[in-house]
Amino acid sequence: MSFFGKNIKKIRGIKSLSQQAFADLFDLKRGTLGAYEEGRSEPKIETIIKIANYFSISIDDILTAELTVNQLLKFNDRLTLTPEELEREQFAQVPCITEKLADDYLEYYDNQSFIDDMPRLTLPINTEKDFRAYTVTNLEMTSHDKGLYPKDVIVGEKVPHKVVKKLNNGTIVLAVTENELILRRLYVTADGLVLRADHKNIDDQTITVNDLKELWRVRYVFFRRIPDFSDSMEDKMAFLEAQMKELRNSI
Structure with missing residues (x-):
């Protein structure tokens, strides 16, 4: 049995991804991902390649050994942080x-x-x-x-x-x-x-x-598009100031 399930569960923990969010990234069903993590099912090679490439992890590493937090975060191997010890903002x-x-x-x-x-x-x-x-x-x-x-x-x-x-x-x-x-x-x-x-x-x-x-x-x-800010209060004030200055100069 490969270490794939254990490794993707660790990746989720480090990246603060729910099962659903992780599954959506790779067009998987949440139940399918759960089966991978629990060792009840093994993924297709296409899925392994997608996930490995996405997180810049070699296929050999993701399948044959339990990845360390340091590897996943690209830290120095001498560091010994675990997911529980990481201080990260909760979204x-x-x-x-x-x-x-x-x-x-x-x-x-x-x-x-x-x-x-x-x-x-x-x-x-x-x-x-x-x-x-x-x-x-x-x-x-x-x-x-x-x-x-x-x-x-x-x-x-x-x-x-x-x-x-x-x-x-x-x-x-x-x-x-x-x-x-x-x-x-x-x-x-x-x-x-x-x-x-x-x-x-x-x-x-x-x-x-x-x-x-x-x-x-x-x-x-x-917003799906960038809102039009051209009619903002600041723009209106700048326009009025310019008009007043022009009026003063004409007197």
Whole structure:
């Protein structure tokens, strides 16, 4: 039996990769990777080559001996650090609701096994809080060529039901209801919760707190493109200053 399973498990530990994240790198199923690590199955040679090349490890080393942490980190061989002794920053592993997973999420949002198997974003954010990422799928939160476009990714922090009505009006949220995922601005009214799109042609949607399965307050956004910063406040101020200077010089 080769040392392949033990070595890739050690690589995951050093690189802070979950089984799912590691499996995604090489188009593997999480269960298949688990079988490799537990010695219940041996990989195809193509898989071995991919992993060895990716981490710059010789095929002979990854198969025939237990790799040391020093080898994997390219440290001097005299160092004797172990994964447990390494001091590394802990990043949050944020489950991501992709377009393909949206329907399944509505059904299994409260199933921990399903959540554990979701693709994840590794982010340097608070590991003590509960976050959920979501891939934007429509133009409801766009206005005048600005805002959120399909393929952008938002990251939301979970909002307890008892806090929902205390959120500031206009907060961007991802609402999980019985039948849909709704990414809009939240407004609390006497009639309930109004979810309002930034796009002017989209009608408001009113729900109650009881309609909510989950609510995630948007904290971070990852744009698929570089946003246009040309209309920033700094640019406007610089333009006004230039205009004032030109006016003074003309007097």
